[in-house]
Amino acid sequence: MPTILLTGATGYIASHTWLALQEAGFDVVGVDDFSNSSPEVLVRLQELGGKAPVFHRLDVGDPAALQTVFEQHRIDAVVHFAAFKAVGESTRKPLAYYGNNLGSLINVCKTMQQHGVQRLVFSSSATVYGKPERLPIREDSPLSTTNPYGATKLMSEQILRDLEQSDAAWHIACLRYFNPVGAHPSGRIGEDPQGIPNNLMPYVAQVAVGQRDRLQVFGKDYDTPDGTGVRDYIHVMDLAEGHVAALRYLFEQRRSVTVNLGTGQGYSVLDVVRAYERASGRPVPYEIVARRPGDIDACYADPALARSLLGWQAQRDLDAMCADSWRWQSQNPTGFRTPGAAA
């Protein structure tokens, strides 16, 4: 079976994709610099996957380091996850975001080209749609961004389109994730944000487990059914399976594709709070505060193209997302950091 290189391999979505690829019969080589993940993930992957992960610690922006991986392994395709991804941080550190996110992508593509590897799955984001004019969002919706992080995703997609135009041998799948949440059903891997979570579900999880007093709901005056923000939450296991489907498409159809990976169902902040209370059996107290700058009213996908081209659609509902998130959170209250270890 083909060998797939994962960059950012010990991160949240990549680690779940690693397991889904192994289950689908692919061989996997992972690389990461642990700048936003833990080596403990490799221990969990061996436990869950039943074999020692093939892994190299490196910065994918380092040409020499990445070269050695392609010399040591016969790579057939790459899934590029490695990137900085915090919207707020990107407005404070734009050069770090442009340098890392674009520099790493370009280095990965250059190294692939040197070794005749021209199948790539790219981790993009619904953030490239900015404030959508129409809902649900289709792949031909207008693109715009309001922050440097989103701009790096939009620019990355443009770089990849130019690459495809320059050499028809490139087959690239751009996957626009909506809101990834949840965890592997074993409860052994999941989302492990450093510091105060920026995103809703990990914050709700920390309130439910008692690590935080209450959730701050960023605004209740949006143009939505209950006034709180509506998003398309997608289970990380569905997302991982979407990457397997995208790789199969590249190998079989030998064409490029850009698709939304979402459920097509929008849920409000208060919907998520109520679902998490049901899943955990714990209260999730909250207070309504001011809107967060840059937030939009509502965002959810039209998932039809991924269904028709990739034969993929999300299978897991919000209750499953919350139940799997809760199992991970309650069984690993300090994430991958072993209790007592240095933070």
Ligand code: WQD
């Ligand atoms: C969801 C909803 C908030 C936290 C971001 C990035 C996007 C992607 C996913 C990388 C919104 C509300 C949140 C809180 C709240 N990341 N909220 N209190 O903003 O849709 O998307 O993460 O690709 O690029 O933009 O996700 O989880 O931050 O917010 O009320 O403490 O929850 O206002 O309505 P978002 P989110």
